[in-house]
Amino acid sequence: MSGPHVEFRVDPSGYRHWRLDVDGPVATLTMDVDEDGGLVPGYELKLNSYDLGVDVELYDAVQRLRFEHPEVRAVVVTSGKEKIFCAGANIRMLAASAHAWKVNFCKFTNETRNGIEDATAHSGQTYLAALNGTASGGGYELALACEHIMLVDDRSSTVSLPELPLLGVLPGTGGLTRVTDKRHVRRDRADYFSTRAEGLGGKKAVAWRLVDEAVPRTAWAETVAARARELAARSSRPEGAEGIALTPLEKTRTGTSVAYEHVTAELDRDAGAAEITVAGPAADAPADIAGVHRQGAAFWTLAVTRELDDLILDLRANEPELGTWVIRTSGDARRVLDHDRLLLDARDDWLANEIVLYLKRTLKRLDVTSRSLIALAEPGSCFAGSLLEFALAADRVYQLDGVFEDVDPDADPAAVTVDAMNLGPLPMGNGLTRLETRFLGDGEGLAAVRDAAGKPLEAADAERLGLVTFAPDDIDWDEEVRIAVEERASFSPDALTGLEANYRFPGPETLETKIFGRLTAWQNWIFNRPNASGPEGALRRYGTGRRADFDRKRV
């Protein structure tokens, strides 16, 4: 199957697989998957196994906790089933899925898990995995994304990564990387653990650092509650803060366009491209942070981030043949920068902090999106501060030198503006800002750009400073842009994915970039091999009672 149309907008009233309970500073996210609630017919979500639909709800819950529940300081993730925490991604779903679907599913799941770690690290909402039964595969990987892992000690519950011995694939959502790089399980033990389908439990799982504690069932509830209270006590979240409602996102989708209030995308199927336009603020920024709280989900930065987040997810899942995203902005750069400044001046305000973190995560989503990104700065655009990041995330940036004489000879020439939002608050997965990444090994170039902060830069200056790739004039613009988009559509989509995944992340690697880079690339390779996905491969033979028939050559 190549998958149905997927919609990522949900809210708790529509959850089929999760319960979200808030009790003062501690929230509990209970996974209780509806077996018959699969996104696609053809499989049952037994044993709390999940598909993309289950994860869409989890993502929504994590987001709402951050914005709607500032009082929450610790989040307990547990299971509503007896004896099983979560069996991981549903195997029949994986076996029946097209490669692109599997890869996109894993990417989204990874992003949600990174979001859980981001909430723990930067939002004062610490996640605790309360494994009241066995956590295998993706179930254990979900636990690995939590700060503290508790496993019930009952002689049968274990944690495991059975993908290699049972399915001939790798854990797809960061398991290998988190086992060694986050939990510091010794590599030879990690090797043994990952070949042992039944996993490890009890004291051995603790001794090997696979979990933090093993707790007898008799002491389970009280110990989980105590641990949640302890983690909550570490939080810097304010007392008595009031959340804002993440109101339903207005969206109009046709076969040729997706439109929100601030963001639109024209789907050009002939060109294999989506033409995305992001509008700057329609009004001045509120006078102070209290105004941001009053505007809530309507505050421009938050609203536009939510729309972009949804658009990225929608196009990734539903429009795989639109291989190039052309990104434009329109509006008043000054207003963009004013909104940025308001947020950055109030970073100790929980909501300002959350909005900036959400923008950071959304930009990271763009960084790992397997689409060619081309940003176009034209007269009337507002690539400044937070919106400039969308250009800096692009594979190429074109800025018009001058104006379109035929359209508006009196227009102000396009300008781009670097500002504080580009200099720290929005790091990429590699830990560097997009400017630091761009000027890797070129301290002088980076310093020159910093010195130009706050100044609108027309094409010649932006090109000289290295902020844009090309700066064609009116005469060359149309042809140069057209060729870039057409050429992109003529190249191998797979090779472009590999090229971009490498060029977007020069320099240092982190747990996050290793998961999206090295681990994912190996997993995708394995997914493509007959030993996994062929008719006699392990994924297809699983559950048939017949062993996989492997080509034994090591590659």
Next chain:
Amino acid sequence: MSGPHVEFRVDPSGYRHWRLDVDGPVATLTMDVDEDGGLVPGYELKLNSYDLGVDVELYDAVQRLRFEHPEVRAVVVTSGKEKIFCAGANIRMLAASAHAWKVNFCKFTNETRNGIEDATAHSGQTYLAALNGTASGGGYELALACEHIMLVDDRSSTVSLPELPLLGVLPGTGGLTRVTDKRHVRRDRADYFSTRAEGLGGKKAVAWRLVDEAVPRTAWAETVAARARELAARSSRPEGAEGIALTPLEKTRTGTSVAYEHVTAELDRDAGAAEITVAGPAADAPADIAGVHRQGAAFWTLAVTRELDDLILDLRANEPELGTWVIRTSGDARRVLDHDRLLLDARDDWLANEIVLYLKRTLKRLDVTSRSLIALAEPGSCFAGSLLEFALAADRVYQLDGVFEDVDPDADPAAVTVDAMNLGPLPMGNGLTRLETRFLGDGEGLAAVRDAAGKPLEAADAERLGLVTFAPDDIDWDEEVRIAVEERASFSPDALTGLEANYRFPGPETLETKIFGRLTAWQNWIFNRPNASGPEGALRRYGTGRRADFDRKRV
């Protein structure tokens, strides 16, 4: 084709594709590929394109320069053809090759290029690429491995990475990573460059940092000579040193074994395993470094390293179905440590330095070998210092607790010994020692192991210190080891490759690990996709006059 039997032992008298000329402190390596000299029938090596055979000679030349020519301080790599430096890996060869062959070929080529960088960084032999004509694809990647790149400025010669636009694959030997992470080409420029099949030359190539200088043909010879002299002047190589001869390696190969003087491998095809045994020194170490020079290639550490290097290459190329390598040692640990100490006490001696560097590179080769590695420490073994590294490189280590009662009840129990060679001189590609990698995030564990340096550690101590994975006794040993090897043979070979590539490299990433990890994994994925290797894929359609027919879905 799955490839012919490959032999890696060559010497300059047998070169078909390279000339090695030494003129005082400057050597010149001239690539002049014999079109009819392909390793396999079915393609012609036109335009200085290469196959594995060409690279085997290059590897040999780089090694000999280090050991046989201590007087050489700069190495000029250039072409013997008119107007063309090197067209990269031969495309017909790639198109006709099985996946495993392509991957193994790229791995070896990568290792040779890393060796060139290692010589520049640590041996005082700086490589200079003198591109007297166009360098495309792997040809440019060879140049990227050199410290300084000169391109003739003649309005036609360029450097290029045409893999993506022409072949629908990625540059396979580090090109993308070196362009951004070594040469610091801006990522958007790198993107444009890699989509432009014809490449870039002249001043633009310099401005974009793709090459270091563009030199008119009229000034070519003298400028290259001047630059080589300048690079040579920076070297710390001693004056008047005399090289040692890398005498022919004695090797006996049958269908069931490979035997050298110190190293043997039994090829157990039923078990899918190679049983490798490394013998410690048969005699005491020489009294001083002068004795090492006198022994030359017969000095144990160098001899055993050469044999292991050849064995690794042989088994990787010729025995892909032997998926597990079981590594044993036999001999006197004290002698191993004495040899180590002699080398480390004389690190300012060029030969001692070269031997340690060679050992380092050989161990790195093992780290990136796609075979499961299981080390067995039994009575009579000598896993100490340099040889202990082969256990630390393994995915698992088993050490017998006690002795084999039936075999020799009076034997000394197996011991392993950490020493200076494990604490710095042999870093992995990630920049850490194997011990630092093993104890990532566990400073206490690492300190305890350091404190135990020099002491032979029997099984209980070694297990407690975390140096071995399991320490079964006589009663359990055979069964536990047998199950480990059998189990390994039952798993998906592809999934094992992915698992090991991730678990062997926790922690930081470097240019080197990014090339073998992220870049290679993406490349392998692309190589497996119909868009590249299918009947209508770009690799197969190249040169037919028909365009590739791509599945346009982005993954």
